[in-house]
Amino acid sequence: MMPLPIHELLLMFAVLLAGAALMGALAGRLGIPPVVGELLAGLLLGPSLLGWVEPAPTLKAMAEIGVALLLFEVGMDTDLYRLTRAGSKPVAVALAGFVFPAVGAYAAAYWLFDLQQLVSLFIAATLTATSIGITVRVLKDLGRKHSEEARIVLGAAVLDDVLGVIALAFLYQIAVKGEASFAAIAPVTLYILLFMLLAPIAAKGVAWIIGALDRRSDSPALLLTLVVALVLAFSALAHAVGAPILLGGFAAGIALGRTFRVELPSSIRLPFRAALSRMLAADPDIAHRVQTETRPLVHLFAPVFFVLVGVSINLRLVDWHSPRIWMLFGVLLALALIGKWLSGFVIREARLRQHAIGLCMIPRGEVGLIFAQLGLTQGILDDGLYAALLLVILFTTFLPPFLLKGFYALWGNHPALRLDSPARSPQSISE
Amino acid sequence: MMPLPIHELLLMFAVLLAGAALMGALAGRLGIPPVVGELLAGLLLGPSLLGWVEPAPTLKAMAEIGVALLLFEVGMDTDLYRLTRAGSKPVAVALAGFVFPAVGAYAAAYWLFDLQQLVSLFIAATLTATSIGITVRVLKDLGRKHSEEARIVLGAAVLDDVLGVIALAFLYQIAVKGEASFAAIAPVTLYILLFMLLAPIAAKGVAWIIGALDRRSDSPALLLTLVVALVLAFSALAHAVGAPILLGGFAAGIALGRTFRVELPSSIRLPFRAALSRMLAADPDIAHRVQTETRPLVHLFAPVFFVLVGVSINLRLVDWHSPRIWMLFGVLLALALIGKWLSGFVIREARLRQHAIGLCMIPRGEVGLIFAQLGLTQGILDDGLYAALLLVILFTTFLPPFLLKGFYALWGNHPALRLDSPARSPQSISE
Numbered sequence: 001m002m003p004l005p006i007h008e009l010l011l012m013f014a015v016l017l018a019g020a021a022l023m024g025a026l027a028g029r030l031g032i033p034p035v036v037g038e039l040l041a042g043l044l045l046g047p048s049l050l051g052w053v054e055p056a057p058t059l060k061a062m063a064e065i066g067v068a069l070l071l072f073e074v075g076m077d078t079d080l081y082r083l084t085r086a087g088s089k090p091v092a093v094a095l096a097g098f099v100f101p102a103v104g105a106y107a108a109a110y111w112l113f114d115l116q117q118l119v120s121l122f123i124a125a126t127l128t129a130t131s132i133g134i135t136v137r138v139l140k141d142l143g144r145k146h147s148e149e150a151r152i153v154l155g156a157a158v159l160d161d162v163l164g165v166i167a168l169a170f171l172y173q174i175a176v177k178g179e180a181s182f183a184a185i186a187p188v189t190l191y192i193l194l195f196m197l198l199a200p201i202a203a204k205g206v207a208w209i210i211g212a213l214d215r216r217s218d219s220p221a222l223l224l225t226l227v228v229a230l231v232l233a234f235s236a237l238a239h240a241v242g243a244p245i246l247l248g249g250f251a252a253g254i255a256l257g258r259t260f261r262v263e264l265p266s267s268i269r270l271p272f273r274a275a276l277s278r279m280l281a282a283d284p285d286i287a288h289r290v291q292t293e294t295r296p297l298v299h300l301f302a303p304v305f306f307v308l309v310g311v312s313i314n315l316r317l318v319d320w321h322s323p324r325i326w327m328l329f330g331v332l333l334a335l336a337l338i339g340k341w342l343s344g345f346v347i348r349e350a351r352l353r354q355h356a357i358g359l360c361m362i363p364r365g366e367v368g369l370i371f372a373q374l375g376l377t378q379g380i381l382d383d384g385l386y387a388a389l390l391l392v393i394l395f396t397t398f399l400p401p402f403l404l405k406g407f408y409a410l411w412g413n414h415p416a417l418r419l420d421s422p423a424r425s426p427q428s429i430s431e
Numbered sequence: 432m433m434p435l436p437i438h439e440l441l442l443m444f445a446v447l448l449a450g451a452a453l454m455g456a457l458a459g460r461l462g463i464p465p466v467v468g469e470l471l472a473g474l475l476l477g478p479s480l481l482g483w484v485e486p487a488p489t490l491k492a493m494a495e496i497g498v499a500l501l502l503f504e505v506g507m508d509t510d511l512y513r514l515t516r517a518g519s520k521p522v523a524v525a526l527a528g529f530v531f532p533a534v535g536a537y538a539a540a541y542w543l544f545d546l547q548q549l550v551s552l553f554i555a556a557t558l559t560a561t562s563i564g565i566t567v568r569v570l571k572d573l574g575r576k577h578s579e580e581a582r583i584v585l586g587a588a589v590l591d592d593v594l595g596v597i598a599l600a601f602l603y604q605i606a607v608k609g610e611a612s613f614a615a616i617a618p619v620t621l622y623i624l625l626f627m628l629l630a631p632i633a634a635k636g637v638a639w640i641i642g643a644l645d646r647r648s649d650s651p652a653l654l655l656t657l658v659v660a661l662v663l664a665f666s667a668l669a670h671a672v673g674a675p676i677l678l679g680g681f682a683a684g685i686a687l688g689r690t691f692r693v694e695l696p697s698s699i700r701l702p703f704r705a706a707l708s709r710m711l712a713a714d715p716d717i718a719h720r721v722q723t724e725t726r727p728l729v730h731l732f733a734p735v736f737f738v739l740v741g742v743s744i745n746l747r748l749v750d751w752h753s754p755r756i757w758m759l760f761g762v763l764l765a766l767a768l769i770g771k772w773l774s775g776f777v778i779r780e781a782r783l784r785q786h787a788i789g790l791c792m793i794p795r796g797e798v799g800l801i802f803a804q805l806g807l808t809q810g811i812l813d814d815g816l817y818a819a820l821l822l823v824i825l826f827t828t829f830l831p832p833f834l835l836k837g838f839y840a841l842w843g844n845h846p847a848l849r850l851d852s853p854a855r856s857p858q859s860i861s862e
Binding site for chain 1: 437438439440441442444445446448449451452453455456459460465488489491492493495496499644647648649650651652653655656657659660661663664666667670671676724725726727728730731734
């Protein structure tokens with residue numbers, strides 16, 4: 001493919017950004033998560049309808065950078081320590097919300113629709129994600145951000161993000177090798193585990209150097225530029241060890257988050273122990289500035305990815321008369337809804353709160369789209385399967401806000417969902 | 432050229448950003464303008480030395496976006512109304528600082544070095560720029576930002592930016608046509624003039640729509656994304672009418688600046704006159720948010736351009752034993768220094784202040800580099816000429832801070848340069 005002339009590329013990029021912004025804002029006005037609007041903008045601008053935007057290499061590169069930065073932001077918001085202190089309920093909900101849809105979707109895809117094992121695994125993984133962003137937003141809009149169900153769901157959603165990223169790393173390996181055998185994934189499993197373990201510590205070390213440089217310099221651009229360089233370098237490194245690119249952004253984000261720290265086992269005697277501990281502790285001031293300065297970048301680049309998700313499929317080529325696509329869509333949608341809904345019932349809570357938790361777990365959003373897109377680019381999903389999955393993700397993303405609003409309108413004043421229950425919600429959840 | 436694999440591109444981008452940030456910060460520590468550090472980072476990382484970074488299409492596209500955003504920022508800071516009210520001194524200095532080096536360099540290149548007319552024109556134009564950023568920074572560091580010489584120089588530098596961008600538009604045309612005849616440039620001159628006249632008004636209209644959308648939406652990403660889309664679309668439009676891409680960013684910046692307004696001639700009767708006036712007036716709140724949110728983007732993307740300036744030349748291919756390059760360098764450097772220096776003496780001021788103004792006008796910085804790079808990519812400058820010009824720009828960019836510091840250390844307390852002269856500095860210059 002010839003590179004586009006620069007002015008065509010600039011115009012295409014402008015159209016893409018304007019479409020993403022307008023459709024995202026329109027979705028927001030209608031109470032639908034903006035990511036749905038961005039995806040629809042991609043379908044509108046791509047070959048399915050207008051054909052104004054094509055996935056040019058430069059746009060694809062920007063989309064990858066956008067996802068790496070988005071996962072960096074997710075990583076920064078991930079409080080591993082709060083997760084370990086949050087008790088067993090979020091863990092139980094997260095595991096149930098991961099396993100139920102995964103097992104259901106795998107079984108349906110493999111036995112009911114006779115799809116290959118790898119394809120079935122990918123479909124299953126795509127349905128495991130929980131979009132914390134959408135859930136937080138809806139609960140905030142409903143004034144429920146400090147409720148007990150919010151506390152449980154937010155913990156579970158973060159855990160699902162982590163589980164999802166790890167699952168994705170494995171699936172990516174399997175996809176690259178083309179088979180799901182132990183021998184195929186054992187070596188890279190080791191690499192990935194090492195990466196997930198060491199990358200945050202290495203990133204923390206680099207971040208410490210960046211912070212020290214930043215204090216010694218009066219260049220306002222230094223911090224942001226070096227942090228983005230770090231995210232990109234770790235993304236490239238993740239790719240080199242056989243993990244998906246976004247894992248690098250996630251690991252860097254974990255390391256630079258406000259709450260990151262490494263507990264050095266006290267049994268080990270280390271030289272410079274105190275200095276090392278200090279170096280590995282979070283610097284809230286730097287973390288705050290990094291978050292503030294990377295936000296415009298995420299705003300600008302992440303939508304490029306979601307628009308390209310829509311651009312990368314030509315809905316005209318999908319055989320919409322095939323009953324198989326519609327059956328697949330219907331079955332997967334049902335499993336995606338029911339699987340997450342049921343996850344609310346594995347913990348001991350009032351019946352209504354169990355429903356609320358289950359509903360909150362439904363949105364797939366960004367992470368689901370990242371999975372599906374990877375399946376397409378790796379050649380695992382064909383256009384029909386990809387279209388069916390996109391539809392499932394779309395529905396699971398835009399239905400929950402309405403379901404939750406309806407739910408709370410009906411039962412929000414019920415004693416079981418009272419907000420002022422000090423015994424149950426000792427901690428407030430900050431955004 | 433095959434597109435690079437994504438992880439190589441990410442790594443190269445990371446190396447480029449880290450190099451730009453570190454060398455820029457190092458330059459800042461040494462009192463040298465950061466752009467010098469970024470250019471040296473390019474020489475270091477490019478084929479001249481390490482060969483780690485190559486001008487991949489995606490990086491080039493990001494560099495173009497960086498320049499468009501940089502000129503957008505320059506445009507936003509350009510206060511056309513203050514310029515018209517600033518009196519004749521800045522205008523005289525600006526014109527002298529534009530004409531003296533241009534005529535000198537053209538004469539030397541054309542008659543002394545027997546270069547072609549077009550090549551001579553390009554070299555002349557490259558030496559006309561005055562980098563307002565570097566001058567402001569140095570005067571601020573020296574506590575001279577509110578002095579009378581600062582007032583004159585800042586006005587003159589802004590005017591030189593505008594003159595430079597216009598000169599560049601014409602040269603670009605001549606370069607594309609390959610000849611400097613009236614017939615070759617007359618039609619596009621009209622287009623460019625129309626563009627420069629109408630683009631800010633059109634951009635203002637779009638900006639008004641963006642502002643209205645932003646007020647009706649609670650999406651935090653809407654404003655920035657749409658403004659960047661506007662800048663990119665105007666850049667593509669500028670290219671379409673035959674002007675360089677950066678002119679689009681500049682026009683959009685002028686329109687969105689805090690001080691932009693269009694005086695509707697009162698003799699013309701218009702329907703909705705009041706509404707139209709309101710629509711074309713500046714919205715300081717939006718302007719402030721746009722500046723704040725685009726700054727991280729400029730920080731990240733503009734250095735990509737300056738690093739690529741260094742990457743796009745292979746110093747090993749330059750015949751450094753040729754006395755011609757060194758003579759060209761020496762003559763042009765002398766003309767570049769003296770031409771700007773003399774510009775201080777065309778106005779009636781104390782002798783010392785004339786010197787101060789002349790020194791302040793010397794830095795070429797960003798705009799000079801943009802000119803030189805355009806000359807290279809249009810095939811007008813060969814590697815040797817490009818190298819000589821880069822050296823001239825480098826010297827005129829990093830010498831002035833030292834010259835000015837030395838100058839003020841010697842004569843800063845002289846009565847002629849007193850700061851508290853209320854009759855002479857009624858207006859303070861805000862950054």
